[in-house]
Amino acid sequence: MKTKLGPQDILFPVPAALIVSGTMDKPNIVTVAWIGMISCVPPVLGIGIHKSRHSYKLIKKFREFSVNIPPADKYKEVDYCGIISGRDRNKFKDANLTPVKSGKIKTPIIKECPFNLECKLVKTLEVSEHTLFLGEILETHIDSDKVKNKTPQGINIDKVNPLVYFPTIRQYRKIGKRIGKSFNACLELKDK
């Protein structure tokens, strides 16, 4: 038996990503749970931003943003960037986070986040009160001590320790243990 909950904006788990917009001299951070990879060649991701956010204006103005994946132990800072507006406060300063120059865009990345993506705005889709910003990924950064052989496959996800979020029930969590290998775990079933 299933319980119907009606149309809901719940999808889980999701990252609680920190999106930076603006420039090195006046950057802003916003916490975003509505984020996902959309396409791979070239790599494009989408973020859903409410029109009331200060970040909405900055992304429209500068047409670029960085995506920063925080480690699990930074959940308080992530929460702060998700309730305070950059219109009123400097969230980098308040949350003790450090803007670091990007390579391909003018918007900085966050030093304390182990994984960062530099994105150029390529499309904007007005959905309702939220807007879908599609960003082409121009560069990917990872802390050097969390990757082997400088390859995406060499990423040590336990060391990255990304924060995981459960919207609506409003829980921050850590990742659990690896239980299988994708595109491979099915083989046992296939060969039955």
Ligand SMILES: Cc1cc2nc3c(=O)[nH]c(=O)nc-3n(C[C@H](O)[C@H](O)[C@H](O)COP(=O)(O)O)c2cc1C
């Ligand atoms: C865990 C979490 C997830 C959030 N996800 C989103 C989101 O996906 N899109 C959005 O527009 N706002 C989201 N918010 C709300 C914004 O982060 C919040 O309104 C923020 O203060 C806006 O900052 P700004 O005005 O500096 O842009 C989220 C907040 C939290 C705490």
